[in-house]
Amino acid sequence: MLLALTSSILVISFIIVVIRHDRRSLLIFSTCLSLFIFIFSILAYIAKKGGIGREISFIFYGTKEIRLWFQYLVLTLRQLGFITAIGRYTFPLLLLLTALDMVYFNFAVKIKKHILLMFIIPSICLICYIPQVFEVLVSGRDAMLHFLVNFSRVYVYGYALMTLICLICEYASITLPFFRRRFLSKTAILLSLEIIYTIYCLQDPAQIYLFYKNDYMFLLGLWYLSPAMSPMLYTLSIIGSVVFSIIGFIFLLRYMSINFDAQKEEIILKRDAKTASRGISMFFHGTKNELLAMEILLRRISKRYEDDEDVKRLSRLNGELNRRLQSLHRASRTDISVLSVASLEDVIQKAREKVLSRYAASSFETSFRNGDIQILADVESLSEALGNILMNAVEAQMEAGRNTPVEIECAIEHLWVSVRISDAGKGLDRKQLRQIYQPFYSNKNSSQNWGMGMYYTRSVIKKHLGSIRYEQRESGGSRFIVLLPKP
Amino acid sequence: MKKIIAMLLIAALALTSVFAQGGNESSDLDTVRVAYMTNYASLCSLVAGIQTGAFAEQGIEVELVEFADGPTIIAAMESGSIDIGYIGHGAHKLCVNGRAKIFAFSHVGNGDAVIGLRSHGVTEDPASLKGKSIGYASGTSSEQILKWTLESAGLTMDDVTAYEMDAAAITSAMTSGALDACANWSPATFTILDAIGDDAFVLADNVTFADRSASVASWIVMDKWATENRDLLVRFTRALYDGMDYRAENIEQTAEWVAEVLGTSYDTVYAQRGDAEWLTSDEMIAQIEDGTIEEMYEVQKLSFGSEVDPSTPVSDYVMFDIMLEAAE
Numbered sequence: 139m140l141l142a143l144t145s146s147i148l149v150i151s152f153i154i155v156v157i158r159h160d161r162r163s164l165l166i167f168s169t170c171l172s173l174f175i176f177i178f179s180i181l182a183y184i185a186k187k188g189g190i191g192r193e194i195s196f197i198f199y200g201t202k203e204i205r206l207w208f209q210y211l212v213l214t215l216r217q218l219g220f221i222t223a224i225g226r227y228t229f230p231l232l233l234l235l236t237a238l239d240m241v242y243f244n245f246a247v248k249i250k251k252h253i254l255l256m257f258i259i260p261s262i263c264l265i266c267y268i269p270q271v272f273e274v275l276v277s278g279r280d281a282m283l284h285f286l287v288n289f290s291r292v293y294v295y296g297y298a299l300m301t302l303i304c305l306i307c308e309y310a311s312i313t314l315p316f317f318r319r320r321f322l323s324k325t326a327i328l329l330s331l332e333i334i335y336t337i338y339c340l341q342d343p344a345q346i347y348l349f350y351k352n353d354y355m356f357l358l359g360l361w362y363l364s365p366a367m368s369p370m371l372y373t374l375s376i377i378g379s380v381v382f383s384i385i386g387f388i389f390l391l392r393y394m395s396i397n398f399d400a401q402k403e404e405i406i407l408k409r410d411a412k413t414a415s416r417g418i419s420m421f422f423h424g425t426k427n428e429l430l431a432m433e434i435l436l437r438r439i440s441k442r443y444e445d446d447e448d449v450k451r452l453s454r455l456n457g458e459l460n461r462r463l464q465s466l467h468r469a470s471r472t473d474i475s476v477l478s479v480a481s482l483e484d485v486i487q488k489a490r491e492k493v494l495s496r497y498a499a500s501s502f503e504t505s506f507r508n509g510d511i512q513i514l515a516d517v518e519s520l521s522e523a524l525g526n527i528l529m530n531a532v533e534a535q536m537e538a539g540r541n542t543p544v545e546i547e548c549a550i551e552h553l554w555v556s557v558r559i560s561d562a563g564k565g566l567d568r569k570q571l572r573q574i575y576q577p578f579y580s581n582k583n584s585s586q587n588w589g590m591g592m593y594y595t596r597s598v599i600k601k602h603l604g605s606i607r608y609e610q611r612e613s614g615g616s617r618f619i620v621l622l623p624k625p
Numbered sequence: 626m627k628k629i630i631a632m633l634l635i636a637a638l639a640l641t642s643v644f645a646q647g648g649n650e651s652s653d654l655d656t657v658r659v660a661y662m663t664n665y666a667s668l669c670s671l672v673a674g675i676q677t678g679a680f681a682e683q684g685i686e687v688e689l690v691e692f693a694d695g696p697t698i699i700a701a702m703e704s705g706s707i708d709i710g711y712i713g714h715g716a717h718k719l720c721v722n723g724r725a726k727i728f729a730f731s732h733v734g735n736g737d738a739v740i741g742l743r744s745h746g747v748t749e750d751p752a753s754l755k756g757k758s759i760g761y762a763s764g765t766s767s768e769q770i771l772k773w774t775l776e777s778a779g780l781t782m783d784d785v786t787a788y789e790m791d792a793a794a795i796t797s798a799m800t801s802g803a804l805d806a807c808a809n810w811s812p813a814t815f816t817i818l819d820a821i822g823d824d825a826f827v828l829a830d831n832v833t834f835a836d837r838s839a840s841v842a843s844w845i846v847m848d849k850w851a852t853e854n855r856d857l858l859v860r861f862t863r864a865l866y867d868g869m870d871y872r873a874e875n876i877e878q879t880a881e882w883v884a885e886v887l888g889t890s891y892d893t894v895y896a897q898r899g900d901a902e903w904l905t906s907d908e909m910i911a912q913i914e915d916g917t918i919e920e921m922y923e924v925q926k927l928s929f930g931s932e933v934d935p936s937t938p939v940s941d942y943v944m945f946d947i948m949l950e951a952a953e
Contacts, residue, residue: 186791186793186794187692187697188690189691189697189701189706189707190690191688202888210793210796210797211797212801214788214789215763
């Protein structure tokens with residue numbers, strides 16, 4: 139089971155690195171590989187030297203044939219010991235590098251700038267544990283042997299502790315529940331690897347090649363061969379590791395699947411948008427001249443019949459028709475001229491004004507956790523986009539008969555600036571959620587909507603290299619989270 | 626995700642409870658964890674004692690744990706994971722050095738051998754080993770017999786390319802032609818000779834050095850464990866004697882039982898019956914009383930040269946009192 143578990147983890151991490159081919163996947167794969175090397179060499183050593191009962195043999199290897207295969211591997215004890223040392227001393231480093239790649243709190247960011255320093259201690263350990271070097275270093279020097287054994291142990295402990303601290307600090311610094319969940323899932327993979335590593339990490343690999351040297355044999359112990367735990371505890375450890383690795387890898391696979399779905403959705407949306415945009419453009423240009431001509435005519439008629447109420451009403455209707463056509467045309471085009479440094483507070487203010495111009499009684503509760511935040515934005519289009527979300531939030535609350543303020547929370551989340559807009563409406567069901575970003579979709583029974591608002595919003599946010607997410611609030615309302623890159 | 630986690634936890638708890646139930650079997654017998662090596666010599670009297678009910682009769686349940694060699698067994702006993710163990714000749718130097726105590730004589734063996742490959746330039750002359758690649762298991766009787774073979778031609782370990790390996794790796798490396806020669810013990814020696822055929826030959830074995838040492842194999846225990854469990858140790862020895870006596874008269878049946886434990890063929894195990902001179906308990910007690918066995922241990926101790934303190938009395942590490950008490 140132990141062999142099957144580590145092999146499966148390695149294979150899955152390899153598949154992920156092939157599919158995602160990014161740095162983090164490569165780091166996870168490297169960590170899994172070092173763990174596999176560590177466990178593989180220890181299993182080979184145990185198979186060769188014995189010392190475990192049938193239950194543990196089954197837990198480790200599964201079948202007798204596999205154990206025999208390990209037993210008859212042609213490896214000298216020096217080779218086996220050094221392979222074990224490679225696994226033992228690369229794993230904590232790779233685990234820490236993987237953890238650092240996942241974290242963004244300030245101190246971690248500073249550490250990342252000096253990442254090469256992390257390699258020094260593991261490199262020293264690896265060099266010292268080359269069997270020939272180790273024997274020269276410790277031969278006749280008991281104090282040196284104790285120092286090396288304890289030094290490497292401190293390194294293993296120290297890096298494991300640093301990894302843990304990094305993960306805890308990162309978790310504490312995340313405030314968005316969605317990010318927290320995602321981070322915990324990623325952490326599960328590292329935990330699963332750590333559990334397996336812990337089974338043998340405290341043992342010194344020199345015991346393999348110094349085993350028969352009388353002076354060292356009893357000092358370094360026999361823990362690789364001496365079952366450190368009962369079969370049940372081994373089983374529990376393996377089950378624990380399986381649970382964590384399944385959670386972690388399911389998350390990674392789901393994340394890949396979400397990305398794939400998002401890409402698919404993006405393609406469909408783009409196709410729909412292209413068709414819609416072409417139709418809108420044809421319609422707009424086909425009617426624009428007639429509407430203008432009609433407006434000129436209406437002005438002339440208005441001058442002639444200044445007090446005629448019907449003429450005034452016709453002018454207003456024509457103006458409204460013209461405005462709505464302009465708005466439709468604008469929504470189908472999300473070209474952004476220039477992104478420049480802007481105040482998020484200004485953008486939010488403009489967005490609020492847009493809503494207040496239609497719903498003067500609406501109210502907002504705005505908070506800026508990190509003070510005024512600077513972003514890179516095309517202020518006009520972004521405020522229009524956020525205004526659409528606010529407008530929907532206000533309308534959702536009106537429909538639900540609630541008049542509490544719409545909440546706007548702005549904060550910095552590591553590499554992102556988040557804008558959370560929460561309302562006390564009825565929320566969206568799954569079907570609505572699937573369609574909300576499609577052009578000409580609206581769930582409002584109103585002649586005032588083209589159904590282009592959220593399509594426009596999403597397009598603008600995408601052009602700002604950001605993303606938009608929906609969450610159902612526990613109280614039942616909706617929460618839209620807009621993430622924009624921190625400049 | 627929550628559903629998945631819940632399902633995984635339920636599965637984990639279910640599996641745990643299954644394992645927990647499996648481990649709750651209780652017994653009135655004293656459980657003794659016994660380390661053995663994968664050969665007939667190590668297992669024959671033990672398995673005969675188990676199968677004939679001799680151990681159960683003494684209120685003992687034997688839990689067998691397989692090991693590759695004697696030094697590993699002694700280290701395992703030191704760590705507390707093993708109570709009693711079997712060792713071959715090479716590991717006796719650890720007993721002389723006070724690492725463990727011998728509580729029962731097993732046999733004088735002839736299972737160790739240095740094997741060479743003719744096609745690799747090794748001849749019947751040990752001098753042909755010079756510069757050759759040789760696999761051996763350090764600290765075991767295979768190292769001892771290799772050193773003696775080299776000494777007989779005026780060579781040392783520095784004159785050859787020696788590879789420190791385990792018994793199984795030596796077998797694989799030898800049969801694949803990666804080594805020119807090797808030092809190993811039965812049944813690995815049989816496996817190598819059978820697999821390679823005429824190209825492989827025995828350059829030296831225990832008989833070759835009979836004048837220098839007796840290749841004694843013994844049953845050992847930690848001093849502390851022996852003191853704390855003296856009665857149990859005597860009962861264990863008594864059951865072992867019964868096994869020895871049964872083996873003497875029932876070689877085929879014993880070989881069958883050993884084959885079952887090892888998971889190998891009957892023929893492979895039966896072929897090892899000539900690896901030693903097998904004594905009955907009466908014969909052994911007679912040899913203890915007339916000093917023959919003590920003399921063998923004395924010769925063996927001296928054969929280790931500077932690796933042990935030659936002034937250490939045999940009675941310091943061999944518990945003849947247990948052997949005699951068990952025979953009463």
